Amino acid sequence: MSRAQGPISGEKGAVRRIRLAFGVAMLGAVGFAVTYSLGGNTQLLGISLGIAFAGLAYGLAAWGRRLLPTGGYVEEMPELSAPPRRRDLLAEAMNGPESPLGRRGLMGMLMLGVGSIGVALLFPLRSLLSFRKPDPVTILRHTAWEPGVRLVTPEGTPVRLTDVGPETIQIVVPEGHTRDGDAPAFLVRLDPERLRRQPAAGRAGDVVAYSLLCTHAGCPVALYEQTTARMLCPCHQSAFDLNRDAAPIAGPAARALPGLPIEVDADGFLRARGDFTSPPGAGFWSYP
Amino acid sequence: MITRRLYRALDARLGTTSAGRTALAKVFPDHWTFMFGEVAIYAFLALVLTGTYLTLFFEPSTAETVYDGAYQPLDGSKVSSAFASTVALSWDVRAGLLMRQAHHWAALLFVAAIVVHLLRVFFTGAFRRPRELNWVVGVTMLALALLNGFTGYSMPDDLLSGTGLRIIYSTVLSVPVVGSWIAMLAVGGEFPSDETTPRLYISHVLIVPAIFLALISLHLVMIIRQKHSQFPGPGRREHNVVGSRLWPAYAVRSLSLLAGVLAAVFALGGLVQINPVWIYGPFHPAQATSPAQPDWYVAWGDGALRLFPPIEVHIAGHLVPAPFFPAVGLGTVTFLLLYAWPWLERWRTGDKASHQILERPRERPGRVAVGAYALTFFTVLLITAADDIIARLTGLPVTGILRTLQILVLVLPLAVAAAAFVVARSLRAGSATTVGELTREDLHAGLTGIEESPEKTPDPAGHIRLWRNPDDTWRWRWHGSGDDLTSNEVFLDRQEALDAATTAFPGIPVEQDEPPEGVVLPPPRREPGPVTKVVAGLVWVAMAVLGRRADRLQSSRSEAAE
Numbered sequence: 001m002s003r004a005q006g007p008i009s010g011e012k013g014a015v016r017r018i019r020l021a022f023g024v025a026m027l028g029a030v031g032f033a034v035t036y037s038l039g040g041n042t043q044l045l046g047i048s049l050g051i052a053f054a055g056l057a058y059g060l061a062a063w064g065r066r067l068l069p070t071g072g073y074v075e076e077m078p079e080l081s082a083p084p085r086r087r088d089l090l091a092e093a094m095n096g097p098e099s100p101l102g103r104r105g106l107m108g109m110l111m112l113g114v115g116s117i118g119v120a121l122l123f124p125l126r127s128l129l130s131f132r133k134p135d136p137v138t139i140l141r142h143t144a145w146e147p148g149v150r151l152v153t154p155e156g157t158p159v160r161l162t163d164v165g166p167e168t169i170q171i172v173v174p175e176g177h178t179r180d181g182d183a184p185a186f187l188v189r190l191d192p193e194r195l196r197r198q199p200a201a202g203r204a205g206d207v208v209a210y211s212l213l214c215t216h217a218g219c220p221v222a223l224y225e226q227t228t229a230r231m232l233c234p235c236h237q238s239a240f241d242l243n244r245d246a247a248p249i250a251g252p253a254a255r256a257l258p259g260l261p262i263e264v265d266a267d268g269f270l271r272a273r274g275d276f277t278s279p280p281g282a283g284f285w286s287y288p
Numbered sequence: 289m290i291t292r293r294l295y296r297a298l299d300a301r302l303g304t305t306s307a308g309r310t311a312l313a314k315v316f317p318d319h320w321t322f323m324f325g326e327v328a329i330y331a332f333l334a335l336v337l338t339g340t341y342l343t344l345f346f347e348p349s350t351a352e353t354v355y356d357g358a359y360q361p362l363d364g365s366k367v368s369s370a371f372a373s374t375v376a377l378s379w380d381v382r383a384g385l386l387m388r389q390a391h392h393w394a395a396l397l398f399v400a401a402i403v404v405h406l407l408r409v410f411f412t413g414a415f416r417r418p419r420e421l422n423w424v425v426g427v428t429m430l431a432l433a434l435l436n437g438f439t440g441y442s443m444p445d446d447l448l449s450g451t452g453l454r455i456i457y458s459t460v461l462s463v464p465v466v467g468s469w470i471a472m473l474a475v476g477g478e479f480p481s482d483e484t485t486p487r488l489y490i491s492h493v494l495i496v497p498a499i500f501l502a503l504i505s506l507h508l509v510m511i512i513r514q515k516h517s518q519f520p521g522p523g524r525r526e527h528n529v530v531g532s533r534l535w536p537a538y539a540v541r542s543l544s545l546l547a548g549v550l551a552a553v554f555a556l557g558g559l560v561q562i563n564p565v566w567i568y569g570p571f572h573p574a575q576a577t578s579p580a581q582p583d584w585y586v587a588w589g590d591g592a593l594r595l596f597p598p599i600e601v602h603i604a605g606h607l608v609p610a611p612f613f614p615a616v617g618l619g620t621v622t623f624l625l626l627y628a629w630p631w632l633e634r635w636r637t638g639d640k641a642s643h644q645i646l647e648r649p650r651e652r653p654g655r656v657a658v659g660a661y662a663l664t665f666f667t668v669l670l671i672t673a674a675d676d677i678i679a680r681l682t683g684l685p686v687t688g689i690l691r692t693l694q695i696l697v698l699v700l701p702l703a704v705a706a707a708a709f710v711v712a713r714s715l716r717a718g719s720a721t722t723v724g725e726l727t728r729e730d731l732h733a734g735l736t737g738i739e740e741s742p743e744k745t746p747d748p749a750g751h752i753r754l755w756r757n758p759d760d761t762w763r764w765r766w767h768g769s770g771d772d773l774t775s776n777e778v779f780l781d782r783q784e785a786l787d788a789a790t791t792a793f794p795g796i797p798v799e800q801d802e803p804p805e806g807v808v809l810p811p812p813r814r815e816p817g818p819v820t821k822v823v824a825g826l827v828w829v830a831m832a833v834l835g836r837r838a839d840r841l842q843s844s845r846s847e848a849a850e
Binding site for chain 1: 313314315318382383385386389390418451454455457458459461462463464465466467468469471472473474476477478479480481483513514515523526527528529530531532533536537540541543544545547548550551552554555556557558559572573574575576577578579580590593594595596597598599600606607608609610611614642644675676686687690766772773774775776777788789791792
């Protein structure tokens, strides 16, 4: 006889192993329930559930391999396409004398009506961007930095010139806008002797301020290399040279970090003199 | 007994018997490469089960709250509800971390299974007519899987995923003309906005999974309608499928695979930490993690962003920023090529025929070369996504590594494609079954393209035997040289069995077996010979004449009676 109905060797051993595997599955399940009841250690929960399913998997696989025939069957595959005559009948049924498709004028108006409803129903999608907010280009071009806005740390503490050490940068945000996505900036103390290009936004003493957002894809360029006065982006490894007005020198970024004009107020706190020199972060179609 | 009665009740209402018999007898090809699609479906099942559990604890909101729970370093800190609930379901919900990590591992496995399944379909030509539509559905599911993986990964509002979301936002911004509108409508304003997390959530748990479920159903309905393709082999024709039947052999094996997938997912979920958001901390627009690597299936996009040179284009006072080309451009081109591939290849080869028999990859060196190119290209991109880690491990400067990878991404895919082309042609030319068995002559043939088509042992035509079982049902069996294939179904009448046999093996004679003991066979229908025809004609004429005379006699008798 064929393989399909042939005797299967070693059946006894296989049955024993499969029974054992299902027993293991049961033990795994019990282990899972007990582990859960005793506090639910994640590792033990994972192991016990994994063992339970692995027992099931092994048992079923062995059952399929050892106790059941593999292959040996054939199924016919009839032609999918109908004979032309039947297709004609379908076409006749579809386009018969009563068929709405025959009334071209009405069909055209129907399409126009349905299409208009479809287009009209797209309008509410505009609500995804609140009407209380300005249009996207305005949003992208402006940040919360305005003349007189104080520079504060992300925790909200106002920053003085002396807070900016020679070793590190100080991340700042506009006062009252600590979680704005486009506003983060950093302060850095630079050696005026080594400046090869003056910051376009000017400086307050030896301290300059730039947007923290990479001009490539908007990640915070939070890695400062003090010896070379470079900022590195952790996302795509763009590097900006602070001695050359934050010009991009490596990686995929193509534009310099926008500068933030700052000044020291009467109380010694740092304030913005206006918005960034250009929109911060990634570029967009209507970038000025 | 009870099940029989229940089934009779069901059948009386829905008439399920005929479909049920066909379904149980459905034949699946026995080849290990056919299981990747199943792995994907089972991973999807694991995702739905673990994901549903997670929704019971996750709060999709950026409203500020105070985390108060078992994870000490964050206890009492002000974070978003999304982040707090993610940490809580990892630390404070019993079995929550297992489910969350199992969900993440299942997602990685899910996309991996889809990709490998796609490669199998690609390299064996399973996408050819009549299966182009199912290829399109499959590619769409790949795109949706990538999308849903990304939204799921971004929901916890942690620092790593927030950074990833920001990169995607920037990528969408880079689309000419409409980019800023699309990005702002999607996010609800400038990134990050309070609307982002709820929108990611509804897309992740409802919209995309619902579409995905519909597409899986469509995918399977098309497979059932068109039946499986199969590798060449004894008895395998363009009009049949050879393998195991759904019940019992295939069902048991497939359930084993389901259990195996769940075992892997839960073992990984319990033992291997993944996406520990409490270590990354909550998202803040002024912070970033380093190193920052996304999940593997979007890493190629990240690698492309790192690799592409700082090129920005100005068009009539407008800007096309750098991320557009490697992210939007590459993604669009990749998926357009994937969608178009069945038609591109048909245009190139002119092959418009319907195919049920798959090709071995070597039979199409050109296709192998294209596949090898794409695989190498995306592998280089994937490696590039870890260039900072490579730099840290090797101590080499990251710029040097980047430059090397920029050259490699251009050169290596071409070299690998050329090598794959030659190897495929060499394998096709000779009798070697694996690369290791290639001879010098094979390689020569592969390089020069001069092939002496090797003598292929012709597939035996075989013959078919048809017989009746003692219970009055019919079956047939194909006999090749040493290979027997039994009809998958039991037929209720002889003609059905005969039709099935001649459909599966057109042009092969069918012989009827001697009946088993105690069974009387009806004589096989034969075209009557000339003698029979003459005798039958005579009998007919005689009966007609006799019948008329009988009629007349009858009528005259009845007239007489009146």
